[in-house]
Each structure stands twice: as structure tokens, then as C-alpha cells.
Amino acid sequence: MTTQEEKIIGHFGPYGGRFVPEALIGALEELEQAHIAAASDPAFAAELDHLHRTYTGRPSILTEAPRFAEYAGGARILLKREDLNHTGSHKINNVLGQALLTKRMGKKRIIAETGAGQHGVASATVAALMGLECVVYMGEEDTKRQALNVARMKLLGATVVPVTSGSRTLKDAINEAMRDWVTNVETTHYLLGTVAGPHPFPTMVRDFHRIIGVEARAQVLELTGKLPDAVLACVGGGSNAIGIFHPFIDDVSVQLIGLEAGGDGVSTGRHAATISGGTPGVLHGTRSYVLQDENGQTVESHSISAGLDYPGVGPEHAFLHDIGRAQYRAITDAEAMEAFALLCKTEGIIPAIETAHALAGAMQVGREMGPSATLLLNLSGRGDKDVATAAQYFGIEL
Amino acid sequence: MLQLQPNTLELSSKVSLDTPLDQVLARAKSENRAALIAYIPAGFPSHEGCKKVIAAFAAGGVDAIEIGFPYSDPVMDGPTIQAAAVQSLSQGTGAKEVFESLKCATDLGVAAVVMTYWNPIERYGVEKFAESIAANGGSGVITPDLTVEESREWIKATDHSKINRIYVVAPSTSDARLPKVTGSCGGFIYAASLMGVTGTRSSVSSSAADLVARIRRSSDTPVSVGLGVSTREHAKSVAAYADGVIVGSAFINVLLEAPDEESGLRAVKELAEQLAMGVREGR
Structure with a gap:
């Protein structure tokens, strides 16, 4: 119990862990289990490897x-x-991995945050590839700085939501994505684009990269x-x-x-x-x-x-x-x-x-x-x- | 961490504490009604204005007050409380103003707690934060983004300062996990009525009653329901099954919509009176 609990908590020394509303704990545990199961499943590795060779x-x-x-x-x-x-x-490495996990968890909708638009484009791309609904949160400021990537995401079939709260940049896009996730967690996977966020994201995203x-x-x-x-x-x-x-x-x-x-x-x-x-x-x-x-x-x-x-x-x-x-x-x-x-x-x-x-x-x-x-x-x-x-x-x- | 059985933990904190919040919930129970708990962020609509809102709460029959610590990244809050936080932070609200507002409430004889995301506590100093809550007459702290797994230092600090730890549980919290979280709660358990962020809604989600029933299977700590409660009718319906009814965004909306401060404060008091009737009509 204790060892399992320590593993679940996901710390790097004093860093990491899970500081999230209780509403998200179930989804994070589900994601962690899916990640652990996939990591030891040769079929998952083979599917991801095939995609990397033929798509990435x-x-x-x-x-x-x-x-x-x-x-x-x-x-x-x-x-x-x-x-x-x-x-x-590099963003595609993580996105392909998480999209495969999304399918394994039986979820049909992904949400993502993006700053420069790289992760948003990668998410929209993979959503198109795998037939998932995709909503990308992007600070309003960034939608102006990166208008080309906004157009790319739209061409790929994603919905881009300009975020007007706070500083209107990446951190606020993450806030808004988390609010969406708290509300729609049963149907939705939050495809976080970096090695931050609550456990298991820092570990899982690292593993995909x-x-x-x-x-x-x-x-x-x-x-x-x-x-x-x-x-x-x-x-x-x-x-x-x-x-x-x-x-x-x-x-x-x-x-x-x-x-x-x-x-x-x-x-x-x-x-x-x-x-x-x-x-x-x-x-x-x-x-x-x-x-x-x-x-x-x-x-x-x-x-x-x-x-x-x-x-x-x-x-x-x-x-x-x-x-x-x-x-x-x-x-x-x-x-x-x-x-x-x-x-x-x-x-x-x-x-x-x-x-x-x-x-x-x-x-x-x-x-x-x-x-x-x-x-x-x-x-x-x-x-x-x-x-x-x-x-x-x-x-x-x- | 958390090697103790959940029940042992619960007993250890409940037996030793008798905060004003514990007392007000016990009193409401003895009167066969739910308690009314009202939320206002410190520094909103202004530092002085917040103190007037607190007085209006007290005059309107609110049983306990939550003082919000406005935070730059409030992921559990909808547009209303976000707007209030932005307005408050733009006026430089910090820990000092939060504790002053807390003291303002407790000086009026109203049980009061602080509701805050975790980082401001960590930045202030975990032990010092708990001590300052107690020093200002506060009963406890609601921590919406602190998980029990990350609570080791907080449990020590709150036990030391003899204040209530209030965690938020959600409809998605599993039966297996519920006792682990509620077992560490004191004062009350904050039951989120639905999967989502704070804000007014046309009705209270039916998942709230189910969640409260599930909590009661493993805990006898009072349960208060928040998220989406804004009218006397809502308060009445929640009071039928919960020990406390929490209202936040509705008060902020009233203040945001008022043409001037005076009418805003009057509307806050009127809404509090309506809700105070609601919590007495549920059973």
C-alpha cells in the first residue's frame, strides 16, 4: 500500500505531486493506470512505433x-x-502517445492548451488522424502572435478557443483547459503538452519524449x-x-x-x-x-x-x-x-x-x-x- | 504518510477541536436546520467594501463566512469569482488583507474560515498561515486544490493551531477514496454539487444529494454543499439533506450588478435574509 501510494503520488524529491481539485483525482488515477498498462504492453509500443515510422x-x-x-x-x-x-x-511524440491512451480509455474528446501553437497543431493533427473531437485553448494574445497556427488548427478541424482571462497567454490557457476538464472529465482527456501539471503528466509526457x-x-x-x-x-x-x-x-x-x-x-x-x-x-x-x-x-x-x-x-x-x-x-x-x-x-x-x-x-x-x-x-x-x-x-x- | 486509519484521523481531530464553526454547525443541527455559509473574496469590491459586505452578511443572518484569498490562477472558479479576484488583486490584496477581513468577521461574532488555493499558503509559510488563522479568530481553512496526499505539513500545522481542515469532495470522488478525504476534514466537509467550477446555475444538480448520502455512509462530520446555489429555493432544497449551504457567486453578482455600493450592500443583506429563510425551510 505504502509503496503503491508513493508511486502514485509521483514526486521528484520535493517537487511534483498532485495539487488539483478532488474532481480530477479519478481521471488522473485512470490516466496513470492506462499509462502503466500501456508501458508494459508490447502491442501499445508496436502501435506507437508504427505511427512514428509511418506518420511522424x-x-x-x-x-x-x-x-x-x-x-x-x-x-x-x-x-x-x-x-x-x-x-x-517534438510535440508530436507526446501527442501520439496520449491520443492512443485516450482511445484506450474510451474517451472521444481531447482538450489541449497551446502557447506558440505547436502543441495545439500537433493535438489537432492527431485528433484528425484518430477521429477525436479537439478543442484547443489559446491565450488571446497568443492567437494574435501566432495567427498562422490558429488557421492550421482550424483547417485540421479543431475548435480554437481564445482565452481572455488573466494575462491571456499560455498559463491562462491551461487554467481554462483545467476548468473544461473539471466539467467534462467523464468524456474528455486533457492532452497536456508539457512535462508539468499534476502526476502522472510529468512522468508520462517525459516517457513519450x-x-x-x-x-x-x-x-x-x-x-x-x-x-x-x-x-x-x-x-x-x-x-x-x-x-x-x-x-x-x-x-x-x-x-x-x-x-x-x-x-x-x-x-x-x-x-x-x-x-x-x-x-x-x-x-x-x-x-x-x-x-x-x-x-x-x-x-x-x-x-x-x-x-x-x-x-x-x-x-x-x-x-x-x-x-x-x-x-x-x-x-x-x-x-x-x-x-x-x-x-x-x-x-x-x-x-x-x-x-x-x-x-x-x-x-x-x-x-x-x-x-x-x-x-x-x-x-x-x-x-x-x-x-x-x-x-x-x-x-x-x- | 497517512498511515493512520481514516477513522482514527477523523477522531483525533474532531475530539480535540471545538471551533466557532464546529459550534455554529452544532447549533444549526440542534435547531433542525442547515447553516448558511457565505463567501466573499478579501479585497472585493474593495478592502473597506469587503468589511461592509461582511457586516451585511452578519446582519442578514449568515451563520458562517468564507473569506476568499484571491489568486491569480483560480482553476476551480468560474467567470464571476475570477472577475472578483481580478478586481481584488488589482488593488493589491494579499495575506494581510485576508487576515484583516477574517478578523473583521470574527470580531462580529460570526464563525469564519479562509478559502484559498494552496500556493499562497505555501508562500506565506504553512505553519505561520495556520497560526495566523487561529490568531485572528478563524475556525479553519478550505483548500480546494490540496489533496490529502500532499497534506502532511498542513495536517501538522492545523493540528498544532487547532483549526479545521476543510477539503472539497466531488461527485467523481469514489466510494473507496471518500473516507480518506472526509476522515481528514473538520468543521464540515465541502461537497461540490456538480462536476464543474463555481458560478450560479438555474438549479442545484441532483448529484449533490447522492454525494451527501455517500459521504454520510462513512462520516458523521457535517456536510455543506456548494457550487451553483444562489436562491432561497436552492437553499431550501439543499437544506433538506445537507448540514450547510454555501453561497458565493450569487453575492458577487449582486455586488457587480449594483449601481452603487450602498444598494449593493442592501441587496447582499436582502439575499442573505432570503437564503437564511431557505435554510430553515428545508425540513
């Missing part, structure tokens, strides 16, 4: 970036190309004959980062480096660097680092990247930070955009602005570690959705 486009390739590396101290830089997945980012790190670890070993010296990824909620970090956690020689959105700079208060500039607290059902004031009110985050613009972070990252297994640095908007432009011009790859934070981190870390180092970087998403933002930033007329 897995395994995603590894691309070496030698011209970009010249700006990163000459370190060897290897890009894990999650941007080449169907729908343009581990494939990134599993593939990349083997690919790097095959290419270079050794493990990389560091693995880098951007961190908003932290799903792409935990996906690539997790299979390396026991490889103690490999540094794990998460790059948070520093906005105008952590010292300005206008940022979304939750671990670098936040404090432990509870938000959206889990205990982790949170951007909050002295009364425990969530503080609005700021980032040029809608996908990183979130005042919380996954609890496992909080734990990895506290035990010193991973380090987290803040990258400003300006640093991210410089790296964005550089990757475009040196490698012919337009990254997502989220991902550009990791690229800026690689420029720093490469200079620190020198030319003998090998850095593995999760190129988590492509930048098509960001063209308007980037054009505006660089003064390119549309």
Missing part, C-alpha cells in the same frame, strides 16, 4: 553543423532534428564513437529538454544544460526563466519553480518566444537543478535572435525561436569547452511559424 517520420536524423560551430568556439555541434517531424516539432534522447544517444555513439560532452535544449515547460536529457542522466560525464527564456534579462524582471529567476511553489497542479510574488500570485512571464513564455517549469527539471545534475541558464531575446539568424545563414535551417535559445546556449558553452568538445543540441522545432516575428525583429518587410 522517426527516427529523426542527426545533422552536424560545422559552419555554425565556428561561432561556438569550434566545438563539434550535432543537431537532433526534431524540427523535421510531422507538424514541425524519451525517444528523442534514446535515438540521439545511439546516433552520437555511432557517429563519434563516444558520448557527447554536453546535451543542450531550450526549457519552457521543459518537454523537449527532458526528452533528450533523460536517457543521459546516468552518463555522469555528460553535462545537461537547459536554456531558459531570459527575455529582456533576468535582472529586469521581464523574463520567463523560471529556474534561474523563480522560487519553489505550486502552479497548475505541481510543485516546482514558479515566477511568483510575495503573496504567491503568479507573475506574468515575458519572452519573444510564445512557446517558452510560461511562469512554471516541469518538476523533474527543478529536481535535476537542485541536485546539480543539470544546469539551467537564461538566454535573452537578443541572444536567441542572434543565434536564430546565425543558424539560418550558416546551415540553411530556420529554427523555432524557442530552439534558438538552445543554439545561443551552444555558442556560449562551445566557447567555454573549446574545440575538443562535442555538443548535442535538440533542434526541437522549425521556425516557419516564427517568420513574421523574425521578419519584424530584423526589419524585413513582408
Whole structure:
């Protein structure tokens, strides 16, 4: 009983857990059971693997970036190309897994939150594929910043609900999705898009993204004959980062480096660097680092990247930070955009602005570690959705 | 954690406590009626206005008052209480104002509790929060997003300060789980009448009576029903089977719709009087 209870509670040290209305406990327990059952069911693994090979486009390739590396101290830089997945980012890994679980639980409706629109598009895509009803909650502010993705979701048959409460961004979209879930929990699965939220989401979403790190670890070993010296990824909620970090956690020689959105700079208060500039607290059902004031009110985050613009972070990252297994640095908007432009011009790859934070981190870390180092970087998403933002930033007329 | 049998836990907290909330529910029971419990967020419509609302509650015959701690991310609340929270927070409401409002109610001799999401408690300091509730005459705290599994520190703090822990249970809470949650409740058990968020509705969901009946099978702690209760008729129907009737959004709507503060306060008192009649008509 005790061991089972501890497992159910889902903690990472002092972080994680379940801080939700009692109304949701039944659904979370059902989801946890479905996840546990699927994890030991070869038929589930086979179905997901088949979808990944025939729909997602897995395994995603590894691309070496030698011209970009010249700006990163000459370190060897290897890009894990999650941007080449169907729908343009790593998000599809989690969405396919959860959609299969939704079907197993006999539910016909999914709801999702989205910031940049990547997770919303991935959810709408998979809902279309599997014949599920899909409602996406998106902050009104973000529907304007990411109008192209709103249109995509609508084309895919989803209903997009602009959220006008609070700061009208990702955190408020999550609030609204949770209110929907509390009301419609019997028929509806909340397809949460990151490694945050109440247990089992942080664990389950991580498990669906581990494939990134599993593939990349083997690919790097095959290419270079050794493990990389560091693995880098951007961190908003932290799903792409935990996906690539997790299979390396026991490889103690490999540094794990998460790059948070520093906005105008952590010292300005206008940022979304939750671990670098936040404090432990509870938000959206889990205990982790949170951007909050002295009364425990969530503080609005700021980032040029809608996908990183979130005042919380996954609890496992909080734990990895506290035990010193991973380090987290803040990258400003300006640093991210410089790296964005550089990757475009040196490698012919337009990254997502989220991902550009990791690229800026690689420029720093490469200079620190020198030319003998090998850095593995999760190129988590492509930048098509960001063209308007980037054009505006660089003064390119549309 | 929670190695104790649920019943043992329940007894340990119930035997030792006799808060004003415990007393007012016992009194209502002895009068063969339900208690009327009214909700207002601290700092709404303003810090001073909230104190006037509390006085109107008391004058209107409310038995116990819930002071809400407005929170930036209220996932259990519908548009009405969200709007009130936004208005309150924009005026800088924090823990200080919450405790002042609490004291305002208890100084009037009305049993009062605080209703808050968990993070403000954790930020304030769990032990210190419970102590401040007691120091201001408060009977307990309603914690809508705190699960019993995450309550270790809270149980210690509330036992130490001798205040009631009030958890919310829902129609979806299984029979297997109910005793685990209700066994840790004191004062009353908050039964959510339906699957959903706070807000007024045209009728009270039939799932409320079923839930109360299920709770009573494993607990003799008083049960209060909230969510969607807004009229005298609602209060009457809920009072037929529950020990307490909780009304929140209806009072806030009255205040939001009033042309000025004075008429708003008058309408609050009138609604309280109507509801106070309702809770006496149910049996």
C-alpha cells in the first residue's frame, strides 16, 4: 500500500505531486493506470512505433553543423532534428502517445492548451488522424502572435478557443483547459503538452519524449564513437529538454544544460526563466519553480518566444537543478535572435525561436569547452511559424 | 504518510477541536436546520467594501463566512469569482488583507474560515498561515486544490493551531477514496454539487444529494454543499439533506450588478435574509 501510494503520488524529491481539485483525482488515477498498462504492453509500443515510422517520420536524423560551430568556439555541434517531424516539432511524440491512451480509455474528446501553437497543431493533427473531437485553448494574445497556427488548427478541424482571462497567454490557457476538464472529465482527456501539471503528466509526457534522447544517444555513439560532452535544449515547460536529457542522466560525464527564456534579462524582471529567476511553489497542479510574488500570485512571464513564455517549469527539471545534475541558464531575446539568424545563414535551417535559445546556449558553452568538445543540441522545432516575428525583429518587410 | 486509519484521523481531530464553526454547525443541527455559509473574496469590491459586505452578511443572518484569498490562477472558479479576484488583486490584496477581513468577521461574532488555493499558503509559510488563522479568530481553512496526499505539513500545522481542515469532495470522488478525504476534514466537509467550477446555475444538480448520502455512509462530520446555489429555493432544497449551504457567486453578482455600493450592500443583506429563510425551510 505504502509503496503503491508513493508511486502514485509521483514526486521528484520535493517537487511534483498532485495539487488539483478532488474532481480530477479519478481521471488522473485512470490516466496513470492506462499509462502503466500501456508501458508494459508490447502491442501499445508496436502501435506507437508504427505511427512514428509511418506518420511522424522517426527516427529523426542527426545533422552536424560545422559552419555554425565556428561561432561556438569550434566545438563539434550535432543537431537532433526534431524540427523535421510531422507538424514541425517534438510535440508530436507526446501527442501520439496520449491520443492512443485516450482511445484506450474510451474517451472521444481531447482538450489541449497551446502557447506558440505547436502543441495545439500537433493535438489537432492527431485528433484528425484518430477521429477525436479537439478543442484547443489559446491565450488571446497568443492567437494574435501566432495567427498562422490558429488557421492550421482550424483547417485540421479543431475548435480554437481564445482565452481572455488573466494575462491571456499560455498559463491562462491551461487554467481554462483545467476548468473544461473539471466539467467534462467523464468524456474528455486533457492532452497536456508539457512535462508539468499534476502526476502522472510529468512522468508520462517525459516517457513519450524519451525517444528523442534514446535515438540521439545511439546516433552520437555511432557517429563519434563516444558520448557527447554536453546535451543542450531550450526549457519552457521543459518537454523537449527532458526528452533528450533523460536517457543521459546516468552518463555522469555528460553535462545537461537547459536554456531558459531570459527575455529582456533576468535582472529586469521581464523574463520567463523560471529556474534561474523563480522560487519553489505550486502552479497548475505541481510543485516546482514558479515566477511568483510575495503573496504567491503568479507573475506574468515575458519572452519573444510564445512557446517558452510560461511562469512554471516541469518538476523533474527543478529536481535535476537542485541536485546539480543539470544546469539551467537564461538566454535573452537578443541572444536567441542572434543565434536564430546565425543558424539560418550558416546551415540553411530556420529554427523555432524557442530552439534558438538552445543554439545561443551552444555558442556560449562551445566557447567555454573549446574545440575538443562535442555538443548535442535538440533542434526541437522549425521556425516557419516564427517568420513574421523574425521578419519584424530584423526589419524585413513582408 | 497517512498511515493512520481514516477513522482514527477523523477522531483525533474532531475530539480535540471545538471551533466557532464546529459550534455554529452544532447549533444549526440542534435547531433542525442547515447553516448558511457565505463567501466573499478579501479585497472585493474593495478592502473597506469587503468589511461592509461582511457586516451585511452578519446582519442578514449568515451563520458562517468564507473569506476568499484571491489568486491569480483560480482553476476551480468560474467567470464571476475570477472577475472578483481580478478586481481584488488589482488593488493589491494579499495575506494581510485576508487576515484583516477574517478578523473583521470574527470580531462580529460570526464563525469564519479562509478559502484559498494552496500556493499562497505555501508562500506565506504553512505553519505561520495556520497560526495566523487561529490568531485572528478563524475556525479553519478550505483548500480546494490540496489533496490529502500532499497534506502532511498542513495536517501538522492545523493540528498544532487547532483549526479545521476543510477539503472539497466531488461527485467523481469514489466510494473507496471518500473516507480518506472526509476522515481528514473538520468543521464540515465541502461537497461540490456538480462536476464543474463555481458560478450560479438555474438549479442545484441532483448529484449533490447522492454525494451527501455517500459521504454520510462513512462520516458523521457535517456536510455543506456548494457550487451553483444562489436562491432561497436552492437553499431550501439543499437544506433538506445537507448540514450547510454555501453561497458565493450569487453575492458577487449582486455586488457587480449594483449601481452603487450602498444598494449593493442592501441587496447582499436582502439575499442573505432570503437564503437564511431557505435554510430553515428545508425540513
